[in-house]
Amino acid sequence: MLLPVMAGVDGSAESLAAAEWAAREAARRNRTLRLVHAWQRQPRESAGPATAAAQRRVLRQAEDRIRHTCPGVKVDAEQVEGPATGALLHAAERAELLVLGSRGLSGFTGFVVGSVALGAVARATLPVVLVRAGEEASDEHLPADDGSPSTRTGYRDVVLGLDLGDPCDEVIEFAFEAARLRGARLHVVHAWQEPSPLGLGPGEIGLVNGPEQADEWLGFLDAVIKVWRDKYPEVEVVETVTAGRARSVLVRAATGAGLLVVGRRTTERPAGRRTGPVTHAAVQHVGCPVAVVPHE
Template identity: 35%
Template sequence: MRYPIIAGIDGTEASHDAIDWAADEARLRRVPLHLLHAWLGEMLYAPAGWEVERTRDAGAEALRAAAERAGAHHPELEITTDLVDGYARDSLVTASQDADLLVLGTRGSGGFSRLLVGSTSLHVSSHALCPVVMVHPSERRAAEDRAAEGGVLVGVDSEQHSAGVLEFALAAAERRHWPLKAVYAWSNPRPDSSGPEFPSAYREDQLADAHERRLLEMLADARRRHPGVEVTGTVERAGAAQLLVALSEVHQLVVVGRHGTVRGPMRRLGSVSQAVVQHTHCPVAVVPVD
């Protein structure tokens, strides 16, 4: 069975960039593109006096325009649409059960669209059962301008937590013929103020060497599985989120894992993933690892 790539659309500029990114990815994966618009939440943004039916009709028109846009770029693509009588966050999470990937634009709120990702995007990236790619307005075009500088940037920590994240990043790089850079950020363990002085095993040089060996082992396996991808890695004593955001300026896609989650309605993004989602300079993929 071919699971589709699903793009959540709302007719805004953020949605247009997400459609373009999703259509490109669906073509590369050779899977259908499914465009979904859940219109009930749009009542919050509708002009005063708009009736429910008018808002629903506007959603149907947005879907039609989105399908036309995607088809114009990729006429060979199988495209379907769905106008859902529901709210976007719930509808997209439900749809993620049968999707290869969700792609969202990030219409922010409060007047800070570049720095404040909308609550729907954050909720979906925290709860979706498949990876989620979020594309800030105009960032797709800016990322393409950086094509000669860098490809996929992926944050890794341990082999246990990073295997799926690294595989997603490698596959993305391979499909688009981009290089991949893996970043392993670390910091000294916090000492117990009431305990003894750090043992020698925790000296900075020993920690750095251990992290370097761990990353080299992960990347050696990655190169074996994806020999066509140019793979490099770096180990830095730094905050992971700050480092990934800074490096995103010269990359076209950042990939992070969804860590720190719990089951049920309180599931959330970990602090690193949330910071990267909010501040990255290129599209970002959040890959569930739990």
């Protein structure tokens, strides 16, 4: 049985944008779209008809919007009760992908990530895509020849932020598959920094100078990606290695992209599960949807 694409909805503009993005992704993957509304009863709040009707309206609003914008997608909807993050993650155990909205602020590019979205990213065992309010179908596509938005043009690049020190198959495969589904180019990006001479061992890349270091890193990147190029021969791949801080390099590389893919370690830390600094920077400052793929 094919697992659905799931979107969490709460009636907000960002969750409706996420539901639309999820519907388009469900169509690309030939999956059902599952809309889930999680709500928690407040103290002294009764579970009367008015409360139940309000919860149903949230789902009905999202369903009506999807049927208008993506009429060919099969939609299921359900309500779950409990703290939103935990309830959504429990429901997502029966999904292939979880899509959530993030509140965007006008005036600058980036996300103000709410506690639900951030908690889901930090704890999820499946890929989570964060979508900003205002995201539309045309934002995934290149502009028309006259510069106007279009859904008839090709897809914008899928950007993969790859750590060559920890190149995880789950993250790479997700990015290649996303590019294949869209017929998009995949732009693989790795950022490197010159190490301190005190930390170098014999034969390490840091012993050579800047341009030669870049060539060495590009060779490593090409070797890591080669097996995936062979598996996905239809995907055009561009590889870039850039000197600089990974979080800054990645945010710049994602400018104008249709989707950014990053990884997140699922290793339990003393302070509990959380996102790493690069992933956190991506979900805070990148304007396009961001897919966070967990890996060990």
